[in-house]
Amino acid sequence: MMPIRLAIVDDHKLFRQGIINLLKTYPHFDMIIEAESCQQLLEALVIQQPDIILMDIEMPDIDGMEGCKQILALYPQMKIIALSMHTADNFIFHMMKLGARSYLHKDIDQDSLREAIEEVHAKGFYFNEKIAEAMLRGVQSRSLQKPYLNGNTLTPREKEILTFICKGMTNSEIAAKLFISIRTVEGHRQHLLDKTGTTNSVSLAVFAIKSGLLSADEVGGHF
Template sequence: METIRLLLVDDHTIFRAGIRVLLEMQPDFKVIGEAEEGEKALSLVRELQPEVVLMDIAMPGVDGLSAARRIKETAPMTKIILLTQHENKEYLQPALKIGAEGYVLKRAAADELVMAIRAVHQGKSFLDSNVTSTILAEYCQDVKNGTVTDNRQLSEREREILVMLARGYTNRQIAELLKISPKTVDFHRARIMKKLGIKGRVALAQYALRHGLVE
């Protein structure tokens, strides 16, 4: 069984201890380090090279979103799950924009966090069920307002790039995987946004989630 190497980042010592006990009950999980703030998390990512980082958003010093953004810049293959008490889009949208693979509420059930870790380790995205409900509510409102768009107008390559963007891949990563130039990726992204009538990486991610293009 493959072991998933985990780094815990939260400024509450008792919370970290509880999460560590929970995770180490799983035979395929190994907690290799802990940090109480973002700057230390960045250092430990470089030193320990965890596969998955579980990180709080609200922390003193370098907050979770800023730390996650910097981790994605320096260690793009590291998966990030943001653990938070916030379920509104003010926090969700920046999380999607920086490329975090998971977003789990601190009040979630233990098995949901375990599922999230395994999902992102396998290259999937994971949203807390309560957050998913919020997104679905927004989708229903879009239907009511008549603003839902049809992704069938996208080419196969455009749909492929849309999914990769929604999963948090950078233009450079997409270019390397598809063996095309970053400028070509940027060109396709611009065409996708024009065809769908939406702007920005966050909106693209939300669109893909709403239409079942990513899990």
């Protein structure tokens, strides 16, 4: 049997090396490309193409969603498996909609990762319960928004409210400061959670820091 040729793209070297070391234990896997960015991966693909790409979503230059789009435009036959810490439905739904063949959480165990790779190689896709549920909700929902991995696509009002949330202000305090209703603030807060794929104020604060909207010192001891 010909080995399954793999590529991995992730900006965290320790994670890349961990995955590579795990997959080395299987003789039918051959990791032919290791890249720290989508741009580096695109350059490597000019020389050789793997059967499957393991792709992180949150990367500094080109994020995984845009990377998936660019790669499949050039290599339509390429099979991409998303590997991400994001588990919100909108991340899964939109990544699969772009053409990914599977979506796995980064805490996946070794056997499940092997199974997913083998299934994608043999059948062209791998669906677990989480993916199936996210796809169903995505099809049924009219409000499942495309996720954003940086602050560039937030509206000025959303950025303003995000800043206040990260500074520990309550909905009523934000409403009073901006002369809007508490319900409007609640709506903006939910919108921010949906857009960023986060689940609470703490993860919103992490998003704000990683996006460069706020510094760690500005968030400080509010969380």
